[in-house]
Amino acid sequence: MIPVMEIFGPTIQGEGIVIGRKTMFVRTAGCDFRCSWCDSRFTWDGTMKDDIRMMSAAEIYHELREIGGQSFNHVTISGGNPALIKDMGVLVDLLHKENCQVAMETQGSKFQNWMRDIDQLTISPKPPSSHMNQNLDILDTVIAELMPQKINLKVVVFDEADYQFARQIHHRYPAIAFYVQVGNPYLDDTVDKHTEKLLSRYEQLIDRVMTDDTMNNVYVTPQLHTLIWSNKKGV
Numbered sequence: 001m002i003p004v005m006e007i008f009g010p011t012i013q014g015e016g017i018v019i020g021r022k023t024m025f026v027r028t029a030g031c032d033f034r035c036s037w038c039d040s041r042f043t044w045d046g047t048m049k050d051d052i053r054m055m056s057a058a059e060i061y062h063e064l065r066e067i068g069g070q071s072f073n074h075v076t077i078s079g080g081n082p083a084l085i086k087d088m089g090v091l092v093d094l095l096h097k098e099n100c101q102v103a104m105e106t107q108g109s110k111f112q113n114w115m116r117d118i119d120q121l122t123i124s125p126k127p128p129s130s131h132m133n134q135n136l137d138i139l140d141t142v143i144a145e146l147m148p149q150k151i152n153l154k155v156v157v158f159d160e161a162d163y164q165f166a167r168q169i170h171h172r173y174p175a176i177a178f179y180v181q182v183g184n185p186y187l188d189d190t191v192d193k194h195t196e197k198l199l200s201r202y203e204q205l206i207d208r209v210m211t212d213d214t215m216n217n218v219y220v221t222p223q224l225h226t227l228i229w230s231n232k233k234g235v
């Protein structure tokens with residue numbers, strides 16, 4: 001059984017390697033990290049614990065079709081940390097059998113065998129501003145289990161220390177597609193002029209990367225969904 005926090009979509013994948021892709025989301029409950037700026041704290045801080053449902057893969061698939069009808073062929077599994085969940089492989093296999101591609105978001109602190117079957121696996125190590133201490137030896141062991149061409153790395157950047165961390169991660173794994181994503185400090189979804197504020201932060205990150213000759217093989221991205229909807233839940 002899988003602890004599900006929310007199922008929603010179709011929407012656009014707002015982040016990373018398939019940014020803009022029409023997708024459904026399955027968000028699991030529970031995380032082994034506690035990032036200071038987590039935009040999905042409700043998955044682990046207890047505030048929405050009454051919404052958590054223990055569901056089988058078949059039940060999740062049924063609900064995806066109930067909400068999304070035939071209007072999707074891509075599902076993103078996020079959380080929380082979905083890599084905590086042993087039984088997820090059954091859902092990944094079922095989605096593939098039903099001709100859906102499957103993406104996943106995780107922070108690289110845990111490995112499960114079923115992660116090898118994910119079509120777009122994003123690993124997002126946490127920089128200093130998160131106040132997490134990402135264990136790079138564990139990250140090495142997780143990445144060693146996976147095919148470099150089937151995964152990508154995405155580091156969220158809020159400040160210069162985060163940027164230096166991003167560079168360190170990119171150079172530690174040069175064969176893996178690398179994304180720097182601008183941090184969103186506006187977690188309350190009622191911030192005035194959030195789009196302008198986020199775009200301005202995005203522009204600063206672009207400027208930082210453009211003049212850095214050690215960061216040429218990289219993608220610089222915003223969180224597309226937050227430009228439109230701020231940190232609204234369920235989009």
Ligand SMILES: C[S@@+](CC[C@H](N)C(=O)[O-])C[C@H]1O[C@@H](n2cnc3c(N)ncnc32)[C@H](O)[C@@H]1O
Nearest residue numbers: 037038039040079080105106107124156183184
């Ligand atoms: C909510 S997390 C869930 C998956 C997994 N726990 C992880 O962190 O990779 C999904 C993505 O959102 C990113 N994220 C979380 N809070 C953010 C924020 N305030 N600004 C920008 N990205 C954020 C994470 O770094 C991660 O790449």
Ligand SMILES: Nc1nc2[nH]cc(C(=O)O)c2c(=O)[nH]1
Nearest residue numbers: 012013014015078105225235
């Ligand atoms: N539209 C949209 N794109 C996303 N990409 C990653 C998300 C996440 O929370 O993991 C996310 C999300 O919550 N919404």
Ligand code: SF4
Nearest residue numbers: 031033034035038080
């Ligand atoms: S690892 Fe992901 S879900 Fe967990 S606290 Fe950090 S951003 Fe949030």
Ligand SMILES: [Mg+2]
Nearest residue numbers: 014039040078
């Ligand atoms: Mg999100």
